[in-house]
Amino acid sequence: MRNSLLGCLVFAALVTGAASAMAAGTITGTPHDLSGKGWGTTELCKFCHTPHLAQSVAGAPLWNHDSTKQSYTLYTSSTFKGNSTQPGPQSKLCLSCHDGTVAIDSFANAGIVQSGTHTMISIGATTNLIGGGGSLTSDHPISFTYNGALATLDGHLATPVSANFVDAANQIPLYNNPGRSSQLECASCHAVHDNTYGKFLRIANTGSALCLTCHQK
Numbered sequence: 633m634r635n636s637l638l639g640c641l642v643f644a645a646l647v648t649g650a651a652s653a654m655a656a657g658t659i660t661g662t663p664h665d666l667s668g669k670g671w672g673t674t675e676l677c678k679f680c681h682t683p684h685l686a687q688s689v690a691g692a693p694l695w696n697h698d699s700t701k702q703s704y705t706l707y708t709s710s711t712f713k714g715n716s717t718q719p720g721p722q723s724k725l726c727l728s729c730h731d732g733t734v735a736i737d738s739f740a741n742a743g744i745v746q747s748g749t750h751t752m753i754s755i756g757a758t759t760n761l762i763g764g765g766g767s768l769t770s771d772h773p774i775s776f777t778y779n780g781a782l783a784t785l786d787g788h789l790a791t792p793v794s795a796n797f798v799d800a801a802n803q804i805p806l807y808n809n810p811g812r813s814s815q816l817e818c819a820s821c822h823a824v825h826d827n828t829y830g831k832f833l834r835i836a837n838t839g840s841a842l843c844l845t846c847h848q849k
């Protein structure tokens with residue numbers, strides 16, 4: 633009796649977990665689960681968010697981490713037509729750990745940011761360094777307007793279904809930031825809380841499916 637009750641509870645927990653694949657809970661056990669590092673908190677979300685006394689980063693979700701002050705050299709090419717600016721809030725959040733200038737454990741306690749000591753470089757995660765040395769020139773362009781006008785100009789792009797999503801299934805988001813709508817950011821391709829497809833990708837990139845959601849060659 634006791635065993636079958638336990639079985640039921642475990643089963644219920646599994647079903648709940650599966651049903652909430654989009655939920656933040658799936659961050660557990662991923663490379664973004666820093667709770668077991670011994671870096672000053674065992675809380676999963678605290679490295680990035682707080683319910684109160686958040687850092688003021690306009691447009692960012694209740695941010696609890698130090699922000700990068702880096703100014704970046706942006707991607708250019710003779711054919712790129714996007715109006716890229718310095719990274720929008722959602723991308724700046726990523727770069728605040730991934731560009732290597734801010735320690736991963738520089739999160740806040742009750743609004744006061746502590747000085748962490750572990751950077752992407754010091755932990756030897758240089759393959760995950762993006763924007764290192766202030767350069768985004770060798771990275772897919774970000775922080776530009778991706779709308780119907782750009783799709784027409786390019787000639788081989790899907791027309792986003794709205795200012796919030798590229799695709800009808802609403803899997804690939806665009807961001808509306810202060811003064812800038814329909815922005816393609818790091819989080820358009822990456823789901824920071826969910827590693828189902830590896831590399832925190834929004835959808836599987838088998839056969840370049842992720843690329844082909846936007847690029848229709």
Ligand code: HEC
Pocket residue numbers: 656657659664676677678679680681693722725726819822823824825
């Ligand atoms: C490694 C940093 C990191 C961790 C840890 C993290 N988040 Fe986030 N979160 C982000 C970033 C970056 C964004 C903005 C990009 C986006 O919207 O996907 C975000 C966005 C959000 C949003 C708003 C957008 C949405 O998806 O609804 C919520 C709510 C959220 N996080 C909740 C949580 C909760 C709850 C936890 C802990 C279980 C958590 N996050 C852990 C980085 C993190």
Ligand code: HEC
Pocket residue numbers: 663664679680697722723725726727728729730736755757760818819822824827830831832
């Ligand atoms: C609080 C710091 C922090 C923030 C904020 C953060 N990351 Fe990370 N990220 C990490 C760490 C730490 C790792 C793992 C590094 C290692 O040990 O190799 C990682 C790993 C990754 C990986 C590699 C995963 C894999 O499977 O190898 C990707 C992709 C990634 N992050 C994307 C993002 C994106 C996109 C954002 C913003 C939407 C973001 N991260 C925000 C700290 C962060």
Ligand code: HEC
Pocket residue numbers: 723726727730759760761762763771772773774817818819820821822831833837842
């Ligand atoms: C257009 C889609 C797209 C955008 C935008 C994008 N990424 Fe990625 N990213 C990918 C894909 C796809 C991979 C997996 C590459 C692979 O496995 O070969 C990846 C891999 C990564 C990795 C793992 C290291 C590596 O090179 O495999 C990190 C870290 C990362 N991205 C962070 C970021 C950050 C930070 C931003 C914003 C500055 C960003 N990404 C913007 C698609 C994107």
Ligand code: HEC
Pocket residue numbers: 708709710711712713714772773778782785786789798804816820821840842843844845846847
């Ligand atoms: C969320 C939509 C989206 C996804 C996903 C995406 N891209 Fe892009 N990509 C764009 C847009 C929009 C541009 C700007 C196109 C332009 O300027 O005409 C662009 C630009 C580029 C460029 C530069 C073009 C130039 O003229 O310099 C290349 C190359 C590229 N993407 C390759 C990829 C690859 C490879 C993938 C998959 C790993 C990918 N993209 C995923 C939307 C996306």
